[in-house]
Amino acid sequence: MLREMLAEPLVAERTGEDGTGEGPNAFAIELLPDEVIGRIAAGEAIERPASAAKELIENAIDAGASSVHVEVEAGGRRILRVTDNGIGIRAGEIELAFKRHATSKLRTADDLRDISTLGFRGEALASIAAVSRATVVTRHRADEMGVSLHVRGGVIEQRRLVGAPAGTAVAIENLFFNTPARLAFLKSETTEKRHIHWVVLRYAMAYPNIAFALKQDGRERFRSSGGGELADVVANAFGLKAFRCMMAIDAAEERRPGRPAIGITGYVSQPTLSRASRDRIILFVNGRAIQDSTLSHAITQAYDGLLKAGAFPFAVLMISVPPDFVDVNVHPTKAEVRFRDSQLVFVAAQRAVRETLLKSTDSAPAADLWTATGFGEDSIAYQNPQPAWRRRNAEDLFDDEGIDAIPEAAEAPLRPRTLPVLRVVGQVGAAYIIAEGPSGLYLIDQNAAHERVLYHQLIDESANGGISSATLSESQAALLAPADAELLSEVSDLFTQLNFEIEVFGPNSFVIRRAPQIVSGMLCTEVLPRMLASLRRSEKSAICALEALAAAAAVRSGQILQQEEMGLLIAQLERCPSPFASPSGRKTLIHLSREDLADEFKRR
Numbered sequence: 001m002l003r004e005m006l007a008e009p010l011v012a013e014r015t016g017e018d019g020t021g022e023g024p025n026a027f028a029i030e031l032l033p034d035e036v037i038g039r040i041a042a043g044e045a046i047e048r049p050a051s052a053a054k055e056l057i058e059n060a061i062d063a064g065a066s067s068v069h070v071e072v073e074a075g076g077r078r079i080l081r082v083t084d085n086g087i088g089i090r091a092g093e094i095e096l097a098f099k100r101h102a103t104s105k106l107r108t109a110d111d112l113r114d115i116s117t118l119g120f121r122g123e124a125l126a127s128i129a130a131v132s133r134a135t136v137v138t139r140h141r142a143d144e145m146g147v148s149l150h151v152r153g154g155v156i157e158q159r160r161l162v163g164a165p166a167g168t169a170v171a172i173e174n175l176f177f178n179t180p181a182r183l184a185f186l187k188s189e190t191t192e193k194r195h196i197h198w199v200v201l202r203y204a205m206a207y208p209n210i211a212f213a214l215k216q217d218g219r220e221r222f223r224s225s226g227g228g229e230l231a232d233v234v235a236n237a238f239g240l241k242a243f244r245c246m247m248a249i250d251a252a253e254e255r256r257p258g259r260p261a262i263g264i265t266g267y268v269s270q271p272t273l274s275r276a277s278r279d280r281i282i283l284f285v286n287g288r289a290i291q292d293s294t295l296s297h298a299i300t301q302a303y304d305g306l307l308k309a310g311a312f313p314f315a316v317l318m319i320s321v322p323p324d325f326v327d328v329n330v331h332p333t334k335a336e337v338r339f340r341d342s343q344l345v346f347v348a349a350q351r352a353v354r355e356t357l358l359k360s361t362d363s364a365p366a367a368d369l370w371t372a373t374g375f376g377e378d379s380i381a382y383q384n385p386q387p388a389w390r391r392r393n394a395e396d397l398f399d400d401e402g403i404d405a406i407p408e409a410a411e412a413p414l415r416p417r418t419l420p421v422l423r424v425v426g427q428v429g430a431a432y433i434i435a436e437g438p439s440g441l442y443l444i445d446q447n448a449a450h451e452r453v454l455y456h457q458l459i460d461e462s463a464n465g466g467i468s469s470a471t472l473s474e475s476q477a478a479l480l481a482p483a484d485a486e487l488l489s490e491v492s493d494l495f496t497q498l499n500f501e502i503e504v505f506g507p508n509s510f511v512i513r514r515a516p517q518i519v520s521g522m523l524c525t526e527v528l529p530r531m532l533a534s535l536r537r538s539e540k541s542a543i544c545a546l547e548a549l550a551a552a553a554a555v556r557s558g559q560i561l562q563q564e565e566m567g568l569l570i571a572q573l574e575r576c577p578s579p580f581a582s583p584s585g586r587k588t589l590i591h592l593s594r595e596d597l598a599d600e601f602k603r604r
């Protein structure tokens, strides 16, 4: 019964402003029976101010608050105060709230399967109060008088009835005053401040309906309106400049009979915006901020071929799954969850992000990654701006810290060099080109490198009026395998976009009259099946069709190349964005630096 009531969408209650909504705290606080305690994954002792902030904010959200204020002094060591306008705690239950395993959110072990509140272990207040001086002032909506309680190191020092607004204010002072070891291990005040800041930002994103405010040392650091728009919060959290480079996830939810409904919404960055670490990939599952490296990897992978190695996207991903599909009772700080079938979630997340990205690049094929680099670590990345992504206003002054790549230039410059000037030495095995550069030796896979070069040529062409094509001097007839023929009719639009002119001639047979310039000298009877084979394995999108065309047109391995041909290929590769991998992710070159060689020959 309790579970059923809890499973009602809490958000509806949270948005109720009249204060009559019955949040989970409408239930009495009770001590959990031993058998339930045994089933609860051990909660972690409060390990830093940000963990205390997180717990207090979660309590406010669970209490159905529509406004949550967080005030911090000295990175949370001196004071950490969270004030909400939620349902409040009944005066008669206040002492119980500070007992370990006392909660209003869980009754039976069965309820654990279906948790829809953020808290459920009944441990946080007890753990926090054990290592601080805690003061709570609260008034339950149904009570006339509020109550205030002082607890010091876990011992109740004072309790009195007070007049107070409905809601709860918990103030934590001198955190860890009685646990010097933990105090000594705290990171710098700045680090703690940053952690708390991110805790607030994450909950503000997860609950755009709630108005959050964060004050650190008397200065307001963040505020969300509670207007219900995720976009507002993300723009506010990341800054307008970064937000302009993000797009709303736009992907159809895949519903299959017998599979749980997995909803993915949120925002992801266009490939023009990236960061050198994964720390702007923010994940939520059913309103709970979680960490999941496999899931962030799945998201990064969706950018395959769009971001250079070592660059990571920005993402705010709201994943919703049926409560019984996810186990939240696995991690001490509830920061990790376990899905009944994690693969399903990863695939859904990756698909949604990829679909969003491809939609944006489809409509504007100039979306292309430029890497202005020297060769080596000290590379700086910037992007070839897409017209729509170019806008940037002077008033967007905000804390830029950490944003690595933002569209800068108004016009695309001559392609910057991405490799040093290389001199072709020769070819080995009719597959690899050996070249020499200022910093050593390069072994280049001719097929992978050519694929990369052609892919960018095609991207450029489609951005500048379309793929250049030519009418074939003699039209070519191709007889395809039935499966290929079927696929070709299915994706004929993609071929038309590439400026192929293909007519159905008979069952499984086609006549090609016009073809892209880069394959016009080739036998289309070979090009078509190759492209169809790639498309069969990939998504049926314009970008993947470009990749397929580049792959089909690239020089094969096994083909002997003339010196000039190799020279031309290398010269193109030197100015190619992301020259280190083919569009499908194969390595294009191996670099042996002078130092590598000297090491190898023991000359150092």
Ligand code: ADP
Pocket (backbone or CB within 6 Å): 025, 029, 055, 059, 060, 062, 063, 084, 086, 087, 088, 089, 097, 098, 102, 103, 104, 105, 118, 119, 120, 121, 122, 123, 124, 125, 126, 167, 168
């Ligand atoms: P849990 O959240 O896991 O139940 P806590 O120790 O965080 O455990 O809180 C214990 C109980 O105190 C909660 O179940 C809730 O009933 C009550 N409580 C705590 N904070 C608040 C708050 N801000 N507003 C209303 N009730 C609260």
Ligand code: MG
Pocket (backbone or CB within 6 Å): 055, 058, 059, 118, 119, 120, 122, 124, 125
């Ligand atoms: Mg709690």
